[in-house]
Amino acid sequence: MNANTPLYKQVAKKIKNDIITAKLNKDEAIPSENKLSTKYQVSRVTIRQSIKLLVEEDILYRVRGSGTYVKNQKIEHDIYRLQSFTEEMTHLNQTPTNQVLDFNMLDPEDQLKETLQLESGEKVFFIRRLRCVDNEPMILEETYMPVSLFPDLSVDVMTRSKYKYVENKGYVIKERQGEILPLSPNEELKRILQLEGDASILSMNLWAYFNDDTIFEYTRLYFRSEKYTFKFTSKRF
Secondary structure, eight states, X not given: OOTTSOHHXXXXXXXXXXXXXTXXXXXXXXXXXXXXHHHHXXXXXXXXXXXXXXXXTTSEEEETTTEEEEOOOOEEEETTSOOOHHHHHHHTTOOEEEEEEEEEEEOOOHHHHHHTTXXXXXXXEEEEXXXXXXXXXXXXXXXXXXXXXXXXXXXXXXXXXXXXXXXXXXXXXXXXXXXXXXXXXXHHHHHHHTOOTTOOEEEEEEEEEETTOOEEEEEXXXXXXXXXXXXXXXXXX
């Protein structure tokens, strides 16, 4: 346990991860307070505080005289942690899969050429991947990578971890910068992400750098907002 974080918050995080790992569906009951108290070896008061926090976060809901149920399963994406989708899902004991929808070599437009700091005549790979867990779409990813840096990039490579491939080539990934924007999906995004009705999504534009400050990718991500929440920690200096 982390002494700097209140115990009930630590337990709430464990409960949330266990909900995802156990693949509990919406409206499915979680164990009783007594069982949770025994499982996490904390008092029922702490369990009650943890559940209250998860109710406030829209993860759980209570039914008087009945129990506590799953309201929504959201993956907490730590925007300050540079990790791949594969690493993130593996950490949550989930099995990720990648469907490569498009894989092309093309001439970049001027704005993309400027973003990736490309020389005249350089080409890029464009890869569109659907990131899934248990065949359920979670993220649509559109990535541009310089051919000069990754001449052997292939569809087969992109069915696995992109960052693992990059690091196996001997590159050192330094950091990733980006911006998060709300977005109303068009019909194509709704179809690919299997969205219904007036569902909204969160989009992220990001740039990733090597240790020598070379930009090696520009990526647009489209997250299903009912599946993801973004977390960060701010400190006052």
